[in-house]
Amino acid sequence: MDHFLYRDGILHAEDVSLTDIAAQVGTPFYVYSTATLERHFGLFTEALSGMEHLVCFAVKSNSNLAxxxxxxxxxxxxDVVxxxxxxxxxxxxxxxxRIVFSGVGKTREExxxxxxxxxxxxNLxxxxxxxxxxxxxxxxxVTAPVTVRVNPDVDARTHAKIATGKSENKFGIPISRAREVYAEIAALPGLDAVGIDVHIGSQLTDLEPFRQAYTKVAELTRELRxxxxxxxxxxxxxxxxxPYERSNDAPPxxxxxxxxxxxTVGDLGCEIxxxxxxxxxxxxxxxxxxxxxxxxxxGRDFLIVDSAMNDLVRPAMYEAHHDIVPVVEPEPGVDQxxxxxxGPICETGDTFAKARDMAPLKAGDLVAFRSAGAYGAVMASEYNSRPLIPEVLVMGDQFAVIRERPTYEEMLERDTIPAWL
Known part of the structure; x- marks a missing residue:
């Protein structure tokens, strides 16, 4: 469930019309719903109720300070990387x-x-x-609290670029070698092994890989103890x-x-x-x-929009699907x-969707890419010298720009021309 719904024929973010935001901020832009963020975080705290736990938001998915x-x-x-x-x-x-530090390339400076x-x-x-x-x-x-990220060699059944728990992936230490690694930690100064870490991938739509991985972690916990x-x-x-496609079956x-x-691990007495x-x-x-x-x-018509792969790279990088809908609600039964x-970038890869059926649109119309709050703005770039697009946060009938669109002058001022030129 989210809080982006049509009201009086206009798509709203909570109680704010997207046409009003567009008029003040310009397009393209990202907009986030406070109510949806709160609801989804609450689902995880509810799921682990009665167990000692901490829900650590993966900052890599959306790192806006607000x-x-x-x-x-x-x-x-x-969870930071x-x-x-x-x-x-x-x-x-x-x-x-309340911060855990993951990632395969931590530097001594970090x-x-x-x-x-x-x-x-x-998470080592x-x-x-x-x-x-x-x-x-x-x-x-000082003493550094540590876990070891073990690689359980479990197929997450997800896109190859976001699978992390197979033996050929770069992440973690093979679970078969975990006992000797923990023995070395115990012998090293400055380290305190407080637990075990595992992460097998992203965008999993089946619980069975989790069950397989966590069963292996439970066995390892007993061995290490x-x-x-x-x-x-x-x-x-x-x-x-x-669910990126609303027509598909919902994930767990x-x-x-x-x-x-x-x-799988609830009987171990561990904080989760x-x-x-x-x-x-x-x-x-x-x-x-x-x-x-x-x-x-x-043989086809192109809808050329003012956002591009530098603003939302998921379709170009992962062949990812986003539902794309008009901001003005189409009349019922309109021909598609x-x-x-x-987008306008000079690459064929700057394609968001192919052969997508929609109500007829014209220049100046607004469209919304759904399910873009994760790995959207956070992966954006200034490729083709296109300014990063604004981010907006809505709460009820209020909205605020939480990252401004930089000016071209600000972009240019970041470069320095050496004195000899």
Missing amino acids: VLKLLGEMGAGM SGGEYRRAIAAGVPGD MRLVLSQGIRQF ESEPEMRALSEVATEMG ADGHDIRRLDLGGGLGI LPIEYGQVIRE EIEPGRLISGNAGIMVTGVIYVKEGE ARYDIV
Whole structure:
């Protein structure tokens, strides 16, 4: 469920007309619904009720400070994968003891940063990283709480570019070698193994891969405890999918996901951490764009819009589907037109959809890309020297721009021409 509905023939974000936002902000832009963010976060807290737990929002899915602050004030932790994301979480008011640091390439500089300001745990991805963190923590005279991300070799049954739990993926340490890695942690100074971490991929629409992975984690927990390690926390990652196509069957609900957690690891007495991103923010945001031209092609018509692959890269990168709807509600029973929906960037890959049936549109009309709140603005670029597009947050009948569109002058001023030119 989201809060983007037609009212009096106009698509609204909660109680705000998208045409009103477009008139003040210009197109294209992203808009997020406070009510949807709150509701989706609440679904996860409900799913884990009665268990000691922390829901850590995956900052990589949407890193806007206003979104992070909103979730942080609801009690969310944060899952970060870079020093920059850590700084964002801190700037949004989330305390270090609610931040977990994931990612395969943590630098010593990043380690020093988070150890000096506070961290809940490092999710270690490799033995070289483990040894580097031991050296940094020892130099600083502190102890770093750590988990080891184990790779359970489970097929997440998702897009190849966002699967992370197979043996050929770059993430984690093979689960078969976990006991020897934890033994080395116990022998190293400056490290305290507080738990186990696992994350098998993103946009999962089947609970069985979670069940397989968590069953292996439960077995490993018992083995490590038998070896003398105080395993008291399980970071089970994120990855639960969302319905990008409303005509498709809905993915599993958080309450069903929570039941899998209870059945597989619920008897271990561990604190549970999860790291959802897409399910919290994905359907909480849309991208609104304007039609520049309707172009008649050879055997097809093109809807050329003022957003492009630099604004929303998922279709170009993942062949991803987004439902695309007119902002002005079509009349019932109107004949459909078929369009390839494309942007103005000089690449054929700048295509959002092919052969999409929609009500007929014309230049100046507005359309909305649904389910764009995750991996949308956060992955945007200024390719073709196109300014990043604004982000807007709605709460009830209010809206605020939470990231301005930069001017061309601001873009140009970031470059420096050397004196010899």
